[in-house]
Amino acid sequence: MSLPRIVITGIGLTAPNGNSLSEFRANLLGGVAGVESIDVRYMGPLNAGVCHYDPLKHQKKKELRVGTRAGSISIYCAREALADAGLAAESIAKDRTGIYIGITEHGNVETENEIYSLSKFNYDTKFWSHYHNPRTVANNPAGETSLNLGITGPAYTIGAACAAGNMGLIHAAQMLRLGEVDLAICGGVSESIHTFGIFAAFKSQNALASHPDPKKASRPFDLARNGIVISEGGALYTLERLDDTLRRGAKIYGEIAGYHVNSDASDYVLPNPERQAECVATSIRRAGLQPRDIHIVNTHATATPLGDIQEADGLRTVFQNCPDTYINNTKSFIGHAMGAAGALELAGNLPSFDDLMVHPTINVDNLDPKCALPGLVLNAPVKAKRVDAILNNSFGMLGVNSTLIVKRYAA
């Protein structure tokens, strides 16, 4: 059975170093990081990736007051993606459009805020907000997006820790192939920098990055890496079946070539290189490709001492003898955008189909020999001979792994 071909037709994003694909891409090629110091409740100044999009571009003040940061990021990205795809929000078939948004977590920010507010009233629960439930339900970012756009098709989130960004796209491709919807708005978002809990937990785990210069704090594969920079952000795509796209003459960023999702089943937080390699290899096989056909591998590496080595070990087993395969990392620029990470990192690489440039992983002053990989692009972009397929890794806690491959569209 031949499945419908699924293509990417629009991208809307906000990252700590850019609020559009063109801005984001220019900064990735220009070596411009987007990490800064913020004041985290109870903890003081910490490095974080902060987005500086204009929330009032697509929302009223009241929506911002009632809604969540994740909802706002989702709305911004969704509307930007639709516009980029040449789709007027008012004229799309609302009941045939699905919204599938990957999230690492949702509700921590709002719950912490509410408890903090309650502490000012001696913890008397009659001061607890009636908005707590709609703000903290797991489908909140997708639900707010459906409200803003008036979309009446399926709208929900996909919880998959830091593999979630890829999962949004994968799930959307599946729903399009099943004929459940005709247009999907999908990807991942995160508001994580607004919860102290995630900072405190990574700190307790000895996995929170520290560096006097915020822009150098996120340093995957460097010997001096000391943990994760937490970031917020979002990237949502419009996905469509190829036939529909051709009928309306839309531009095509790339075609979903293959994917795979699996689980480590081995630890709460420690990654499993064998399962990761299996996820990567299976996605390549399902795409009908060989490892040497992949020209860019975007790593998940978060700059934890062990995690980067584990991923490097996994990739080394798959990409042996692949002289045309380049490997890079986006978190070195923007930190770890959690549920948005996979979707943002893919977006930053898609323009390579056109310009053949491969953005680097920055902040590598001394490459950890255990992370040395052939084709690892360090500190400055390189021009590839060809870029026909991009492989994007996103892995998450509790051992969820996702790999997504996008190939250059060819009729």
Place this chain on the structure above:
Amino acid sequence: MTKDDCKKLVIEIISDIAPDEDLTNLKHDVRLRDQLQLDSMDFLDIVMELRKRHAIEVPESDYMQLASLDSSAEYLTPKFTAMGK
């Protein structure tokens, strides 16, 4: 506290709850919901803000008293006065 003072406090709360609305020409004797885009959750916000900012409780059975600025002032002014405001 006068009824006009009370109305100012209510308008102050509404301006935060409905920040997109123009409140300069609110008719005091017309239901707020007929002049502004306020839903039931917004009215709960008014009740919550009266509780948080002014320690005034409005039981559910009295919510209708907050329908307009005039009725709000009629209902709330004695409560403020009783609190020595």
